[in-house]
Amino acid sequence: MKIIQSVSEMQSFANSLKKQGKTIAFVPTMGYLHEGHLSLVEIAQKNADFVVVSIFVNPTQFGPNEDFEKYPRNFEGDVALLEQTKAILFVPENTEIYLLEHLTFVEVNSLENLLCGKSRKSHFKGVTTIIAKLFNIVKPDFAVFGQKDAQQVLIIKKMVEDLNFDVKIIVGKIIREKDGLAMSSRNKYLNEQERKDASVLFESLKIAKKMVEKGEKNPALVIEKMEKLIQTKLTAKIDYVEIVNTKNLQQVKILEGEFLIALAVKIGQTRLIDNLLVGEN
Amino acid sequence: MKIIQSVSEMQSFANSLKKQGKTIAFVPTMGYLHEGHLSLVEIAQKNADFVVVSIFVNPTQFGPNEDFEKYPRNFEGDVALLEQTKAILFVPENTEIYLLEHLTFVEVNSLENLLCGKSRKSHFKGVTTIIAKLFNIVKPDFAVFGQKDAQQVLIIKKMVEDLNFDVKIIVGKIIREKDGLAMSSRNKYLNEQERKDASVLFESLKIAKKMVEKGEKNPALVIEKMEKLIQTKLTAKIDYVEIVNTKNLQQVKILEGEFLIALAVKIGQTRLIDNLLVGEN
Numbered sequence: 175m176k177i178i179q180s181v182s183e184m185q186s187f188a189n190s191l192k193k194q195g196k197t198i199a200f201v202p203t204m205g206y207l208h209e210g211h212l213s214l215v216e217i218a219q220k221n222a223d224f225v226v227v228s229i230f231v232n233p234t235q236f237g238p239n240e241d242f243e244k245y246p247r248n249f250e251g252d253v254a255l256l257e258q259t260k261a262i263l264f265v266p267e268n269t270e271i272y273l274l275e276h277l278t279f280v281e282v283n284s285l286e287n288l289l290c291g292k293s294r295k296s297h298f299k300g301v302t303t304i305i306a307k308l309f310n311i312v313k314p315d316f317a318v319f320g321q322k323d324a325q326q327v328l329i330i331k332k333m334v335e336d337l338n339f340d341v342k343i344i345v346g347k348i349i350r351e352k353d354g355l356a357m358s359s360r361n362k363y364l365n366e367q368e369r370k371d372a373s374v375l376f377e378s379l380k381i382a383k384k385m386v387e388k389g390e391k392n393p394a395l396v397i398e399k400m401e402k403l404i405q406t407k408l409t410a411k412i413d414y415v416e417i418v419n420t421k422n423l424q425q426v427k428i429l430e431g432e433f434l435i436a437l438a439v440k441i442g443q444t445r446l447i448d449n450l451l452v453g454e455n
Numbered sequence: 456m457k458i459i460q461s462v463s464e465m466q467s468f469a470n471s472l473k474k475q476g477k478t479i480a481f482v483p484t485m486g487y488l489h490e491g492h493l494s495l496v497e498i499a500q501k502n503a504d505f506v507v508v509s510i511f512v513n514p515t516q517f518g519p520n521e522d523f524e525k526y527p528r529n530f531e532g533d534v535a536l537l538e539q540t541k542a543i544l545f546v547p548e549n550t551e552i553y554l555l556e557h558l559t560f561v562e563v564n565s566l567e568n569l570l571c572g573k574s575r576k577s578h579f580k581g582v583t584t585i586i587a588k589l590f591n592i593v594k595p596d597f598a599v600f601g602q603k604d605a606q607q608v609l610i611i612k613k614m615v616e617d618l619n620f621d622v623k624i625i626v627g628k629i630i631r632e633k634d635g636l637a638m639s640s641r642n643k644y645l646n647e648q649e650r651k652d653a654s655v656l657f658e659s660l661k662i663a664k665k666m667v668e669k670g671e672k673n674p675a676l677v678i679e680k681m682e683k684l685i686q687t688k689l690t691a692k693i694d695y696v697e698i699v700n701t702k703n704l705q706q707v708k709i710l711e712g713e714f715l716i717a718l719a720v721k722i723g724q725t726r727l728i729d730n731l732l733v734g735e736n
Contacts, residue, residue: 283559340591340594
C-alpha cells in the first residue's frame with residue numbers, strides 16, 4: 175500500500191489528484207485501528223475516488239497528565255488492517271508536524287469548554303489545530319469522523335463552517351462490541367474486571383433511551399437513573415453524564431426534539447466516552 | 456471584469472482552475488486601493504495564471520474604538536483601478552463571511568502581542584482568522600502582502616508554516632508618495648497640516664538608516680534620535696518606535712545582521728505605520 179510520510183509529498187500527491195479531477199476522502203486517526211475506524215474508511219471509499227487515512231498521535235490534544243506517552247501504537251497491525259482497503263496511508267513525523275516553535279492554534283470558542291472540555295482543558299484546541307493542519311496537507315473533499323466523539327464532530331463541523339474549509343464532513347455511527355461497549359483504542363487499557371464493568375456505559379444509555387421512549391421529559395430524572403446504574407460498578411467513576419442540545423451543547427431543560435445524551439466515565443484509570451443521539455432527523 | 460460575491464462560487468471557480476492545472480495568486484485587500492495595492496497585483500500577475508483580488512473590510516481586525524465604520528470605501532473607484540489588470544475581484548458580504556454565531560479564531564501566539572498588537576488588542580487574531588478563511592475560499596498557490604504591514608507579514612508567514620497552508624507568501628515592497636510617506640488608505644484621513652507632518656515618519660527612518668550605515672550599534676540612541684525628530688511635529692504622537700529581530704519581533708540589543716526598524720505614530724487622530732528592513736538578504 176502507498177505510505178506517505180512527508181507533508182510536501184502528501185500535498186503534491188493531493189494536488190496531482192485534483193489536476194486529474196479526482197476526489198479525496200480523508201479519515202484522520204491516531205492509529206491502533208479497530209472496526210470503528212474501518213467503518214469510517216468504508217464510508218470514505220463510497221464517497222470519493224481516493225481515500226487517505228492518517229495515523230498521527232497528536233500530542234497537543236493530550237493534557238500534561240494524560241496518556242500521550244502510553245497511548246497504544248501498533249503500526250504494523252494498522253498497516254495489515256488497511257492492506258485490504260485501497261487507502262493511502264499518511265504517517266507524518268511529530269517533528270515535521272510541530273516545528274520547534276509552533277505558535278499557531280485554531281480554537282472554536284465556547285463549544286470547547288463544555289462536556290469533555292471541562293476535564294480535558296485545551297484538548298479541543300489541540301484537535302481543531304491538528305485537523306486544520308491535516309486538511310491543509312491532505313486537501314480532502316470529504317472527511318469522515320466517528321459519532322463516538324460527538325463533541326469533536328460538532329466542533330469540527332463548526333470550524334469547517336467558520337473557516338470556510340471546502341470539506342464535507344461525514345459522520346460514521348458508533349461501532350460496538352457484542353456487549354455494547356463502544357469500540358475505542360483505549361479499551362485495551364482495561365483489565366478483565368474493568369472490561370466487564372465497562373458495558374454499563376451503553377446499558378445506561380439504553381435505559382435512558384427507554385425512559386425517553388416511554389415519555390419521560392425531565393432530563394434530571396434520566397441522568398439520575400443513568401448515574402445510579404453506573405455507580406453500581408465499583409471500578410466506575412463518573413466524569414459527566416449530560417443531556418445537551420446538539421447544536422450548542424448546552425444542557426436541555428426538557429426532553430423533546432433532538433438532543434444528545436453524552437457521558438464520560440473513568441473505568442479504573444481509563445476514561446471512556448459514549449453517547450446516544452435522540453430524535454435525529 | 457469578473458466579480459465574484461459568493462463564497463461557494465469563489466470556491467467552485469478556484470476548483471475549476473485547479474482541475475485545469477492553472478495557478479492562482481491572491482491579493483487580499485480592504486479596498487480603497489492605491490498604487491501600493493496595484494504593485495502587489497502586478498507581482499501576483501507575474502507569478503500565476505490567474506489573480507484574485509479580494510475587497511473586504513474585515514470587522515474582526517478593528518478594535519471597538521477603531522475606525523471600522525469610517526474606514527474609507529470606494530468600490531467604483533477600486534473597480535476602475537483594477538479594470539486595467541486581469542484580476543478577478545472577490546467581494547464577499549460581511550453576513551456571509553461572519554455568520555451570526557462565529558466561534559472559530561486562528562491565533563499566532565506571542566507574535567500577535569508585540570508592536571502594533573500592544574495597542575491594537577486582538578487585531579492580529581482578526582487578521583489571521585480572515586486570512587485563513589480567505590485562503591480556504593480562494594485556494595491560492597501564492598498570496599502577496601505588502602511590507603508596510605511588516606508584523607502582519609511575519610505573522611501570516613508563521614501561520615502558513617504552522618497550519619501547513621500550501622500557499623507561498625510573496626512580499627511586495629513599500630510604495631511611497633513623493634515625500635516618502637508610505638501609501639495607505641488611511642492617509643485620506645489627514646488634513647493639510649497633518650499630511651505635511653506625516654512625512655516625518657519616513658524621514659525618521661532615513662535618519663536611522665544613516666546612523667546604522669555610519670556604524671551606530673546602539674538601538675537606544677537610534678530610537679532616541681527618531682523620536683526626537685518625530686516630536687518636532689505638533690500633530691504627531693508616538694505609539695511606538697522599536698528596533699526588533701525580524702523573526703520573533705523581540706527588541707534587539709545591538710544593531711547587527713538583519714533587523715526591522717518599525718514605528719506607529721498618530722498624526723492627529725490617524726494612526727500610521729511605517730518600517731525599514733535593514734540587512735535584508
